[in-house]
Amino acid sequence: MQWTNLSEQTVYKNRWFDVNLADVELPDGRHLDHFVIRLRPVAVATAVNEANEVLLLWRHRFITDSWGWELPAGVVEDGEDIAAAAAREMEEESGWRPGPLHHLMTVEPSNGLTDARHHLYWADGATYTGHPEDDFESSRREWVPLKLVPDMIADGEIPAANMAAGLLLLHHLRLGR
Numbered sequence: 001m002q003w004t005n006l007s008e009q010t011v012y013k014n015r016w017f018d019v020n021l022a023d024v025e026l027p028d029g030r031h032l033d034h035f036v037i038r039l040r041p042v043a044v045a046t047a048v049n050e051a052n053e054v055l056l057l058w059r060h061r062f063i064t065d066s067w068g069w070e071l072p073a074g075v076v077e078d079g080e081d082i083a084a085a086a087a088r089e090m091e092e093e094s095g096w097r098p099g100p101l102h103h104l105m106t107v108e109p110s111n112g113l114t115d116a117r118h119h120l121y122w123a124d125g126a127t128y129t130g131h132p133e134d135d136f137e138s139s140r141r142e143w144v145p146l147k148l149v150p151d152m153i154a155d156g157e158i159p160a161a162n163m164a165a166g167l168l169l170l171h172h173l174r175l176g177r
Helices: 082-094 146-152 161-175
Strands: 002-015 019-027 030-037 041-046 052-062 066-070 073-075 096-099 099-108 117-125 124-130 138-147
Touching: 002 030, 002 117, 041 082, 041 161, 052 082, 052 146, 073 082, 082 096, 082 099, 082 117, 096 117, 099 161, 117 161, 138 146, 146 161
Parallel strands: 041 117
Antiparallel strands: 002 019, 019 030, 041 052, 041 073, 052 066, 052 138, 096 124, 099 117
């Protein structure tokens, strides 16, 4: 069954997102009002070193009042290449500049409410460039053995679904288990 978006009206807008109210027609002809959050693309990056360790950030999310491991991520600026944005975010948030990036996956973390697409990349290795410019993004930055990722996800240490999905795929591609 396909729902049809007949129109949208913006009810709030800022530089990061728009909140719209959509008039949606259901297959049986009924209509409903549905909120839609329109977001810019999000670029995410990490690196894997020669010891098969992955670069992660330990951070607090005030919205859920929870701590967890994440990958460096941020919005893509207007006109910016997505891979370049991923590399920029990784260096700004971790102090590590990734090597050439490889596209890992694109996910839609909440496609019942938002059109956000998160583009995840990874690199073989990274170069330390100094203390991160955006050090307020995380409490610490660490190289964590990739082999530990499935257990970390199972234990709730990597709570964000987009990060968990990308790290599980990276684990599969790198370690083949």
